[in-house]
Amino acid sequence: KQEVTQIPAALSVPEGENLVLNCSFTDSAIYNLQWFRQDPGKGLTSLLLIQSSQREQTSGRLNASLDKSSGRSTLYIAASQPGDSATYLCAVRRDNYGQNFVFGPGTRLSVLP
Amino acid sequence: NAGVTQTPKFQVLKTGQSMTLQCAQDMNHEYMSWYRQDPGMGLRLIHYSVGAGITDQGEVPNGYNVSRSTTEDFPLRLLSAAPSQTSVYFCASSSSGTFYTDTQYFGPGTRLTVL
Numbered sequence: 001k002q003e004v005t006q007i008p009a010a011l012s013v014p015e016g017e018n019l020v021l022n023c024s025f026t027d028s029a030i031y032n033l034q035w036f037r038q039d040p041g042k043g044l045t046s047l048l049l050i051q052s053s054q055r056e057q058t059s060g061r062l063n064a065s066l067d068k069s070s071g072r073s074t075l076y077i078a079a080s081q082p083g084d085s086a087t088y089l090c091a092v093r094r095d096n097y098g099q100n101f102v103f104g105p106g107t108r109l110s111v112l113p
Numbered sequence: 114n115a116g117v118t119q120t121p122k123f124q125v126l127k128t129g130q131s132m133t134l135q136c137a138q139d140m141n142h143e144y145m146s147w148y149r150q151d152p153g154m155g156l157r158l159i160h161y162s163v164g165a166g167i168t169d170q171g172e173v174p175n176g177y178n179v180s181r182s183t184t185e186d187f188p189l190r191l192l193s194a195a196p197s198q199t200s201v202y203f204c205a206s207s208s209s210g211t212f213y214t215d216t217q218y219f220g221p222g223t224r225l226t227v228l
Contacts, residue, residue, distance in 0.1 A: 043221045044203070091217075101156075104155050106155060
């Protein structure tokens with residue numbers, strides 16, 4: 001059974017710092033991996049999607065990497081801003097039938113002005 | 114284009130009551146899913162659908178029913194509510210689209226409390 005963990009559970013950093021959020025999964029046979037952002041009381045917004053054949057994806061100040069063999073993905077946020085404060089979740093898709101995602105519990109990020 | 118919409122936003126039920134959570138999307142997506150989110154546990158898949166008339170169980174299907182009579186709508190029914198079903202429920206959709214590349218779109222969620 002696929003299990004997804006995220007470390008740390010919570011993180012507080014001063015504005016301007018570069019930071020790394022970690023995601024680990026137990027079964028390396030994944031279809032793709034997606035990083036989401038969730039603001040309090042809101043739904044999830046997709047940030048980056050990495051195909052199983054890719055090593056990384058970039059969008060603005062965000063960079064996500066994927067190492068399937070070790071069961072790890074990292075989300076790198078450059079020059080953090082208070083507006084980046086949110087919970088970040090990673091989700092692993094098991095196959096291409098339907099939406100069989102397994103989510104991690106999330107990392108709650110606070111960026112202090 | 115409203116994306117994925119969910120109603121109601123909040124609901125309080127008594128144990129044993131039944132209700133339907135509504136989900137609709139206007140993006141003509143084939144795939145739709147229901148998740149529940151509990152503190153510290155991430156999102157868990159309840160049921161999903163790969164097209165009108167086709168549904169399947171996810172990780173935690175007990176106590177819930179779904180149907181998919183149209184592409185746009187995917188309601189979730191609680192048959193006899195229990196306190197363990199207190200949670201935030203999210204509906205999501207995506208296109209089967211290009212191989213590998215489908216992104217999930219989420220609704221704003223329904224916060225359900227069962228007393």
